[in-house]
Amino acid sequence: MNMVQHERSFVLGALAGLSLLCAACGSSEEPVPLGTAFAAPPSAGEDMTIRIEDGHVFNGEPAAIEVVAPLPGGASAAASISLSTVDLAGQGLSVSFDLPPHALVDHDFIVEIGRFPGAGTLAHLTSGGARLINAGKLLLQARDGRISGSFRSSDEQFPSGTIEGRYEIACLVPPEHLGLAPNGTVSDGAWMLVEDEARTSDFCKAFREY
Incomplete structure (x- = not known):
């Protein structure tokens, strides 16, 4: 089986990170229903840890870095x-932000948290x-x-x-970037993409060291 046969396919809709949800939340600090904007808190894992200054610990699965051509x-x-984490009581703490792909090359990120366009999101999830x-x-x-910081x-x-914890990276490209037949759009505003796991495409080569 060749490399191309290992590639996973994705259907990508409009590109919008969790930070864009801030606009829908308005200025109110009332909780947003989970079904409206967020999934339920994840199961606890050991690959990611957020530790609050008072010692409160949240654990979760590896952070996800996604790059789209x-x-x-x-x-x-x-x-x-x-990244998403959960404490022993089942409450969650999640972090997300969007950035231009070239910013990944620097490996260091300073992100403003807030409710304005381009801001990162820090969210406390409860029932x-x-x-x-x-x-x-x-x-x-x-x-x-590894991803770490404060x-x-x-x-x-x-x-x-x-x-502090691990991350996993996925670089997604149109099939023709890997020599496959182009799939085009599957519906208005959506594209069929594949993951370039070996990062051999011209776009994904820049992220090999991740």
Whole structure:
């Protein structure tokens, strides 16, 4: 079986990270129903840890770094980093932000948290919904499969904390970038993409060291 046969296929809709959900949340600090914007808190894992300054610990699965090549029709390349964790009581804490793909090359990220376009999202998830933290800053580094750093915020419950764990990266491209027959769009605003796991395409080569 050749390399191309190992590639996974994805259907990509409109590119919108969790940070874009802030606009839908308005300025209210009332929880957003989970079914409206967020999935339920994830099962606890041991690959990611957020530790609040008071010692409160949240654990989860590896962070996800997703990079998408420019799409037919003019859509720009995009990248996002997200991670979700949960504590022993079942409450979640998640982080997500979008960034231009070329910013990944630096491995270091300073991200403003807030409710404005381009801001990163820090969200507290409970059975009642998701509460977005209004303001703060993330400082993260991603290198050699590990992501680490810290955050500070204006929130009394989560004023600061550290982030440490693994990440997994996926680089998605149109099939023709890997020598496959183009699939085109599957519906308005959606494209069929494949993951370039070996990062052999011209676009994904830049992220091999991840």
